[in-house]
Amino acid sequence: MRCLRDLLEKAQQSGVAIGHFNISDLVLVKAVFAAAREVNVPVLVGLSEGEREFVGTRQIAALVRSLREEFDFPIFLNADHTHSIAKGIEAAKAGFDSIVFDLSALPIEENVRQTKEAVEALKAINPSMLVEGEIGDIGTGSEIHESSPDLSKGLSTAEEAKQFVESTRVDILAPAVGNMHGMLKSMVEGETKKRLDIERIAGIKRAARVFLTLHGGSGTDDEDLRKAIAAGINIVHINTELRVAWRHGLEHGLAKQPDEVVPYKILPSVVDSVKQVVGSRLQLFNGRHVGHGA
Numbered sequence: 001m002r003c004l005r006d007l008l009e010k011a012q013q014s015g016v017a018i019g020h021f022n023i024s025d026l027v028l029v030k031a032v033f034a035a036a037r038e039v040n041v042p043v044l045v046g047l048s049e050g051e052r053e054f055v056g057t058r059q060i061a062a063l064v065r066s067l068r069e070e071f072d073f074p075i076f077l078n079a080d081h082t083h084s085i086a087k088g089i090e091a092a093k094a095g096f097d098s099i100v101f102d103l104s105a106l107p108i109e110e111n112v113r114q115t116k117e118a119v120e121a122l123k124a125i126n127p128s129m130l131v132e133g134e135i136g137d138i139g140t141g142s143e144i145h146e147s148s149p150d151l152s153k154g155l156s157t158a159e160e161a162k163q164f165v166e167s168t169r170v171d172i173l174a175p176a177v178g179n180m181h182g183m184l185k186s187m188v189e190g191e192t193k194k195r196l197d198i199e200r201i202a203g204i205k206r207a208a209r210v211f212l213t214l215h216g217g218s219g220t221d222d223e224d225l226r227k228a229i230a231a232g233i234n235i236v237h238i239n240t241e242l243r244v245a246w247r248h249g250l251e252h253g254l255a256k257q258p259d260e261v262v263p264y265k266i267l268p269s270v271v272d273s274v275k276q277v278v279g280s281r282l283q284l285f286n287g288r289h290v291g292h293g294a
């Protein structure tokens with residue numbers, strides 16, 4: 001089994017990106033894993049601090065490891081949006097493959113200082129764990145927002161990206177390039193799309209020379225995602241789209257069988273609904289068109 005760093009190198013050389021999907025229950029894990037096996041591409045599952053608290057940090061690590069080993073399949077585990085070294089150490093000790101250390105809400109000097117400390121502390125526990133740092137403002141909360149926050153002042157610059165990477169020695173950088181956490185109602189309806197600053201991504205890639213992650217990918221224009229990957233994005237995060245599909249799948253499953261109480265007869269509707277979203281996103285990130293198959 002190749003490690004996550006090798007797979008990211010390979011994706012970069014092939015001009016594709018690895019999909020990252022947030023999970024907070026077994027149904028979501030099943031859906032993401034089934035979709036990745038069908039498209040036959042490596043995949044990352046991630047859990048924020050809140051998601052880890054619900055599922056259990058060591059428990060999810062054991063589950064993902066068991067899938068990886070039993071099926072000899074490249075599924076990796078990321079500690080998404082971690083705000084303290086203590087929470088990071090907990091994930092590193094549990095065996096997470098990567099971590100998003102997110103102090104982007106702090107002034108940049110403080111973000112640099114603490115991210116550098118985190119890189120050293122986490123690599124001391126697991127030298128092969130990849131550490132991602134965050135700069136700029138992409139909003140918070142992978143949920144449905146009433147209105148769009150003004151993130152224009154928080155866009156990342158190439159110079160800032162270069163300095164941050166050089167000072168902290170992160171393996172992966174998450175910049176603010178027009179992306180945003182969560183979705184607007186109009187995006188869920190499919191009436192509007194998020195648009196990305198492709199030139200900014202290309203400039204940051206040239207300057208920072210590290211793997212780049214795009215957070216808040218839900219509801220983004222497909223063509224912008226293709227261009228962003230071509231410009232240097234290596235990992236794309238999708239969370240809200242899965243949460244919307246999860247809820248729709250559950251509502252559908254309950255409505256279809258109003259008297260059913262057996263979870264494993266109701267929940268396959270949720271797996272199917274989420275799997276469809278993950279499959280189509282994985283095809284897009286891997287430069288495949290629906291219908292051409294794997």
Ligand SMILES: [Zn+2]
Pocket residue numbers: 081181215216237
């Ligand atoms: Zn994120």
